[in-house]
Amino acid sequence: MEERIVPRGAARTGYRAVGQGPAMLLLASLGRGAEDFAExxxxxxxxxxxxxxPDPRGIGRSSGPMEGLTLYDLAEDAAAVLEAEGTGPAIVAGHAFGNWVARALSAARPDLVRRVALLAASVTTNLDPAIRASIDGSFDPALSAAERLAHLQRGYFAPGHDASVWLSGWHPPVARMQRAATAATDQRWRRVAERHRTLYVAAAEDTIAPVPSLAQLREALGEQVSLTVVADAGHALLPEQPAATASALVGFAREV
Known part of the structure; x- marks a missing residue:
């Protein structure tokens, strides 16, 4: 695993790179970093x-202004990685919150995107208040580890999976920045499947983003979307089913 840094104006994006071949960019969830893709x-x-x-601003070696941003600013940080690598258009995959950055990159820099994959992705901003409370509680430093673990299990992990693997790795200031950037962004990023062929990878036990129908996805994202469901996984998905997640991404990429 190589570790690199690419500057862009006042921002610096640290990223991890591995392998050779066509590029695949993996964007992490709310308040979390590249380590989520370690498996x-x-x-x-x-x-x-x-x-x-890449790590988002505020995690690892990534830095830059944390206020007055939009999703397009975060997308341009990711674009800088692709430009530095010089690999040509990439498969861009975003997990959970990362799916919004992936869609913003598709809108802002379509020349850098070949296809888009959305992993355990919320395609709307409407959430059950109780589930939102579990999202917030998962990384609330004022709560005990036991309380946070209960929130993690409820919001992110399928029954029988060890939610403690996500007790660490949270960055509350980054989550606040990402939420503010989302609220400040226009809506043109949403309908990604009108611009690029899109794969939606659903987690069968996801309480944050329950498995949608193909019709719901087409209404929210556009016509060029397909759906695959990973069994025995919640919203965390990556630590629960890394092999199935990788298989879905590779199969989608190989269709090109």
């Missing part, structure tokens, strides 16, 4: 891809 990235790389996993 998935090598599996995709072994299948013949150059896998790029």
């Amino acid at each position: 998935v990235a090598p599996l995709v790389a072994t299948a013949g891809f150059r896998v790029l996993c």
Whole structure:
């Protein structure tokens, strides 16, 4: 696994890279970083891809202004990685919140995107208040580890899975920045499947983003969308089913 940094104006984006071949960019969830793809990235790389996993601003070696941003600013950070690598248009995959950055990248820099994959992705901003409370509680430093673990299990992990693997790795200031950037962004990023062929990878036990129908996806994203469902996984998906997630991404990428 290589570790690199690319500057863009006042921002610097640190990223991890592994493998050789066509590029696949993996974007992490709300308030979390590239380490979430630690199991998935090598599996995709072994299948013949150059896998790029950037940290968002405020995590690892990534830095830059944290206020007055939109999703397009975060997308341009990701675009800088692709431009630095010079790999040509990439498969861009976003997990959970990362799916919004992936869609913004599709809108802002369509020349850098070949296809888009959305992993355990909320396609609307409407959430059950109780589930939103569990999202917030998962990374609330004022709560005990036991309380946070209960929120993680309820919101992110399928029954029988060890939610403690996500007790660490949270960055509340980054989550606040990402939410503010989303609220400040116009709506043209949403309908990604009108611009690029899109795969929606659903987690069968997801309480945050329950498995949608294909009709719902087409209404929210556009016509060029397909759906695959990963069994025995919740919203966390990546630590629960890394092999199935990697297989879905590789199969989608190989269709090109």
